[in-house]
Amino acid sequence: MRFSWPLTACVLLNPGLASATPEFSALGALLDLISSVLEKSSPATSLTPTNPSTYWYESISHNGISPVAPNGTTWPVFRDVKATYGAWGDGEHDDTEALQNAINAGNSYANRSSNSLGTTGQPAVVYLPKGEYLVESPIQFFVGMILMGDPTDPPTIKASANFSGDYMIYAKDPSQDSTTNFFVGMKNVVIDSQAFDKDKNLTLVDWSVSQACQLANVRFDMPYDSTGHVGIDMPQGGSALIMEDLYFHGGRTGLILNNQQYHLKGLTFDGCTTGILVQHLFMGHCQACSFSLCGIGVDTSSPTSGVESLGTFILTDAIADNTGALVNTAATNGSFGSLVLENVRVDEATVSSTVTADGEVVLKGSVAQDHAWVRGNSYSPSGPGSGVLRVPGTMYQTKRSASLVDDAGSFHRFAPPTYAGYDVSQFVNVKDVADHPVAGDGKADDTAGLQAIIDRYAGDKIVFFPYGIYLVTDTLKFPPGSRVFGEAWAAISATGDRFINAGEPIPMIKVGEPGDVGVAQFSDLLFTVEDVLPGCTLLEVNMAGTHPGDVGFWNTHFRVGGAADSQTQKKCGAGVTTDPGDCKAAFMMAHFTDSSSSYVDNMWGEHPLPFPSVNVANMECLTDKQPAWTADHDLDGSGNNATNPQYVSVGRGVLIESTKPSWFVGLGSEHNTLYEVNIHDASNVFIGFQQSETPYWQGTNSTQLAPAPWAPLALPSDPDFSWCAGDEAQCRMSLYQTITKSTNLSLYAGGFWTFFNANEACEDACQDDAVRIDGDASTGVYYFGIGVNNVRNMVVRAGEALVEAVDNEGGWKANVAAYLANIGS
Ligand SMILES: *[C@@H]1O[C@H](CO)[C@@H](O)[C@H](O)[C@H]1NC(C)=O
Ligand SMILES: *[C@@H]1O[C@H](CO)[C@@H](O)[C@H](O)[C@H]1NC(C)=O
Ligand SMILES: *[C@@H]1O[C@H](CO)[C@@H](O)[C@H](O)[C@H]1NC(C)=O
Ligand SMILES: *[C@@H]1O[C@H](CO)[C@@H](O)[C@H](O)[C@H]1NC(C)=O
Ligand SMILES: *[C@@H]1O[C@H](CO)[C@@H](O)[C@H](O)[C@H]1NC(C)=O
Ligand SMILES: *[C@@H]1O[C@H](CO)[C@@H](O)[C@H](O)[C@H]1NC(C)=O
Ligand SMILES: *[C@@H]1O[C@H](CO)[C@@H](O)[C@H](O)[C@H]1NC(C)=O
């Protein structure tokens, strides 16, 4: 959005001057942007910013609990490192121990460092008031926590000159594999290594984590001309979704990527020798990234496991100034290491070498807003049906719906709200409203209390949910004027008979009635189910905003099963049943209806599925996973063994029927039965990234072949799998995307990964179809970056396998840079 780029407005001619002007432009711009969004919100609201000097979250009452932990009412969710844990924050005393104590603290039953409470039992917000926190040795994070600074004056974590260690912060919980490190967050802080020898190796953050994590609004301050400092790396990999609004200053490398996939939004690299070093990545999208005074912006030329492991890397709405080459890649062709550049502006200093491949310049100059430069495999308008076209670098004309973009033609984007402009008196804590008691304890029915509070304060106050599990037995309706902020993914969880009829599904969270226009914003929440509820749609959005971003979801996830707070964990676990038909745990994750217009940023929805070779031993004491997810394992298995298999079946993932503009920036949808994402009768939709997996229990030898166990089908949008023979198990698997009767779609970066058949490891041909799109009924579809693992047909168009994996080897298994066969005339 109006992050008026160039972010670093100055085009510096002398790199030496840059260090003299280290203003925190990213944060400042974020705050401006947030208040401008709010100021332009619903005219009905009386909520106007008052710009207090103390952050509301610091002074609001802190009464969050951990409902699933023994003695959980004494569990400290909020941890103020200064007020409670003795940090000085003066830049002189060593605060390492105080910070670590604040992270580790628990109650009489357990500390967080022991991991005996799983992922969901040990919620923590480690809060840093303004100040400078000196550290002399590394800080270790654990799952289920957010490290959060005061956004009104972001605190600094500063390495001492004699810092001892290779990393300042290890964000990865050592008791979990990187791919199951869920629910870790860090925001509103500055990490500063400038006092440390610039030529010694030091990495500021090890971010080897996965979905349902949040890294947002962080500045990495490193020395210029450093040969040793790195902002972020991920040596142990991970399966992540998004990082956003980060500012890297100086250093040898800003960001080293070693992950399955990533959406990078609003990253600024200022004076880094290399901005982004891609070591290993099957699919990546860098949206609105800017590079200033960097030797190389993005380097994909020397992946650690060979160029074959690189899929497509996409740059949209990017800017480069005084940078050697925006992208440096290897001299490959075909689908390995594919590149897409769309709406990329470079200055005079960068113009002669926008993309270099093995030392040769393959692209000079800028790429216009309505063009995409593609290097890789492309299915272009001239060739539908005629097979793959390998392009070493070709310019295509593109078109974005005017409704999706700002004045500069870039896709709108909105930072996660902090509400830093509002005083604590402009908030209401749902557990502090005397005449409407709310427990959040995972036991009491909070429906009536929450509904009364939501209705009373709509338009007047921001509604704060301290960490807890808020059970609801009926639909919770959010009217225009709703702003909701959760603490460490506070959970709203459905239960009861109202949600059990798959023939008459109802939403748990309903945002507006059809036709409503106004504000409804949700941050840091988890939507889940407490029981097996075949008639529950977790989220239904009907509302549109007056402005883009008025209706939005940030860092808000779905989880169905796989956690200690839900009976699904027992009812759908191995030892009780191995039939997903017994565990139709939810009807649908999310439905964006035709009257809605929403901005979705960092949303993961899945339900736990059985991991193959699972441990059934630890069924009792567990927590949940939180992103939009149908459980594929038990998040709360004790110790290192969070692998209790889960035979959960959620009917549908995300149904998009919106016709007003909608943005999905970092969307994960996993393990749902009929489809992961269904774009049906929709128009003006942007997807920046979609990461998905099918249910592990589907495929050959599965007892349930789609649409089972959800037949008879309930919705006209449901795929019926009539194109498959009755016993074709690999055909009857969840579609990663189905697109019907839809127009004006800007789709980027699909990462569609299949691993199992009937819970047994499977290789190569494990699923027939990834994307199914109709023929000429869907037009204006611009699709860049489709990657698959173990799927035969990447795109089936009008019933014909147009894009096949066998023609597009590269990335995890197969990969295409551009699909332009449905752009229409
Ligand atoms: C819970 O707290 C009570 C009272 O402090 C204590 O006696 C008991 O041992 C605690 N239980 C656990 C499991 O920590
Ligand atoms: C938690 O850690 C503190 C400090 O190390 C220790 O004194 C306490 O016994 C630990 N508590 C539990 C329940 O392990
Ligand atoms: C760093 O230096 C301070 C002051 O001399 C000293 O107290 C501290 O122990 C040193 N820390 C390390 C990690 O060497
Ligand atoms: C510093 O890191 C670089 C890049 O990984 C490596 O080549 C070098 O050996 C490291 N130096 C030391 C002293 O570890
Ligand atoms: C590109 O790839 C094709 C197919 O693998 C190969 O035949 C051709 O030599 C390659 N061209 C270049 C310039 O590397
Ligand atoms: C598609 O986008 C174009 C260009 O912005 C616009 O004129 C047209 O109305 C859009 N179509 C629909 C169905 O919204
Ligand atoms: C995990 O579970 C498996 C299967 O039950 C068991 O063999 C293994 O010892 C367990 N590992 C740990 C660390 O408890």
Ligand SMILES: *[C@@H]1O[C@H](CO)[C@@H](O)[C@H](O)[C@H]1NC(C)=O
């Ligand atoms: C299906 O089950 C049979 C019998 O157990 C087994 O031999 C076969 O490998 C399985 N097929 C797959 C794809 O898992």
